[in-house]
Amino acid sequence: MHAERxxxxxxxxxxxIVALGTFMLMLDLSVVSIALPQIHTSLHSSFSDLQWVFDAYALTLAIFLVAAGSTADRVGRKKVFQVGFGIFTAASLACGLAGDAVALSSFRAVQGIGAAIMFAVGPALLGHEFHGKERATAFTAFGAAVGLAVATGPLIGGGLTSALSWRWIFFINVPVGVIAMAIGALRVRESFNPRSLGTDWTGLVTFSVALGALVFATIRGPEEGWTSATILSLYAVSAVFLVVFALVERRVGEKAMIDLAFFRNPTFVGISLVAMIGNAGALPSVFFETSYLENMLHVDAWGAGLRFLPLTSAMFVAGAVAGGLIGKVPFRVLLGFATGLLAVGLVLLRLTHLDSTWTALIPSMIVSGIAMGAFNPARAALAIGVTEPSKAGVASGINETFQQVGIAVGIAGVGALFQNRVAHAFTSSDVGHQMGHDAASGAASGISAGGIDAVAAKAGPAHDQVLHAARSAFLTGFHDAMLLSAILAGTAAVVAFLLLRTKDLHASALSTIPPDVDDEGNIVPDTEDAVDRAAAPA
Incomplete structure (x- = not known):
């Protein structure tokens, strides 16, 4: 037996350390939603600024995820993980000190790079240290950290924002990060993969430009005009660089940032699309439900966090149940049911009316929570189940990349529709006609960003009429945005039922016995497990 074993x-x-880092990076994906109204007020930010606070993080997380893993294999996983933790911690401090929305979004992008490094390298560190059945325990804890961060994000964000300031959702990362890095330097072992072929820098650059141009154009579209030269040029740049990226990946072979060979498997294509489209519908709903609670119902940040408990509780329960169904129920049924149920939950948000209380959200939160909780374990298991164990880490990284792309594009696209519908509803109202198109359009921008009361306050004697029109316009935009999210979730369900096939699973996925790792950190079955898998029924 080798020393590494x-x-x-x-x-x-x-x-x-890995679980803590994962908790922190996933927390910063969800915790920000609760603080957005305070960020808007504090930094005088527009709606597109608020979108970028979300998307800058998700974008760089998606872009650097796969590249970070290959770099760590070659340079040293502990070393790169520590660098990632350092970037994340320093960027968190900078986010907390940001003086305007542009600076905040820029530092969020840097924070996303650190998060991508930690998220990519953490599982490899665990794979090097844990073997056999202990490995299942380690990865269960890793998954629990992800779920706990997503579930507790609204509560933690609400508590810090209400008690202190929105800046503390970032400041809290600093002492935790410094302590974690100090412990990591002393208590985490270094590991390498000598077979690593290095980082695909050309692929990284072309993918970054393609994705960045796509999201930037979608966020700026409502303000610049969808047929403006700027927006059309950005979409053209995105398309060209995406084609270049695909050509580059075909030429570099095994060194590719995203190995296109995976996409010869219909089920891998299916789970990639399901992860992307499903998350494009799911995450914007949290963004807009928070805005609805805090801007329409005047609930403070802590109260908003508490009111998300029906969703987070349902996620916890459904996640535990769904995990036990993996291997017993076909993946197409698990994922098709989860995304279909999410579509139903998002449609239920149309139960909200101008005179509704927050309880109108409960049916949607429960149904959507069950759907989100059931979705994640099955998605993660299928992403690695369609390839041989030695490539499971790469397959998982690609799927996580598609998931983050879905979040970024979803926030941009659903947000663009929301802005458009709010603007149309307000400018076409009686109040909008009386104000004039230019003044009404300016007011609509404020309404989209959560400034309903501020817009009404400027109306003087017409305060009540403007307030009613603004609230109606916001609700119209909210309903239409959530309908688009529901359509995306429904589309993901159709893709799941059409493309996910049990026959495409790798033989190693026929057993739930946890895989092990070889001397170079590659996931492989134990000898005795291989026998069990060979005997497993098809």
Missing amino acids: VPSPLRWWTLG
Whole structure:
């Protein structure tokens, strides 16, 4: 037996640091939603500025995720993980100190790079330290950290924002990050993969430009005009660089940032699309439900966090149940049901009216929470189940990239529709006609960003009429945006039922016995497990 396979007494420290880092990076994906109204007020930001606070993080997380893993394999996983943690911590401090929306979004992008490094390298560190059945425990804890961060994000964000300031959702990362890096330097072992072929820098650059141009054009479209030269040029740049990226990936072979060979498997194509389209519908709903609670119902940040408990509780329960169904129920049924149920939950948001209380959100939150909770375990399992174990990490990284792309594009696209519908509803109202098109359009921008009361306050004697028109316009935009989210979720369900096939699964996925790793950190079955898998029924 090789030295690497002897359990290290330091392995539990590695698990703790990786789980903590994962919790922090996923928390910063969800915690920001609760603080957006305060960020808007504090930094005088527009609606597109608020979108970028979300999307800058998701974009760089998606772009650097796969590249970070290959770099760490070659340079050293511990070393790169520590660098990622350092980037994340320093960027968190900068976010908390940001003086305007542009600076905040820029530092969020840097924070996303650190998050991508931690998210990509963490599982490889665990794979090097844990073997056999202990490995299942380690990855269960890793998955729990992800779920816990998503579920508790609204509560933590609400608590910090209400008690202190929105800046503390970032400041809290600093002491935790410094302590974690100090412990990691002393208690985490280094590991490499000598077979690593290095980082595909050309692919990284072309993918970054393509994705960045796409999201930027979609966010700026409502303000610049969809047929303006700027927006059309950005979409053209995105398309050209996406084609260049595909050509580059075909030529570089195994060194490719995204190995196109995976996409010869219909089920891998299917789970990639389901992850992207499903998340494009799911995450914007949290963004807009928070805005509805805080701007339409005047609930403070802490109260908004508490009111998300029906969703987060349903996520916890459904996640536990769904995890036990993997291997017993076909993936197409699990994922098709989850995304279809999400579509139903998002349609239920249309139960809200001008005189509704927050309880109108409960049916949607429960149904959507069940759907989101059931979706994640099955998605993660299928992403690695369609390829041989030695390539499971790469397959998982690609799927996570598609998931983050879906979040970024979803926030941009659904947000663009919301802005358009709010503007149309307000400018076409009686109040909008009385104000004139230019003044009404300016007011609509304020309404979209959550400034309903501020818009009404400027109306003087017409305060009540403007307030009613503004609230009606916001609700119209909210309903239409959530309908688009529901359509995206429904589309993901159709893709799941059409493309996900059990026959495309790799033989190693026929057993739930956890895989092990070889001396170079590659996931492989244990010898005795391989026998069990060979005997497993098809």
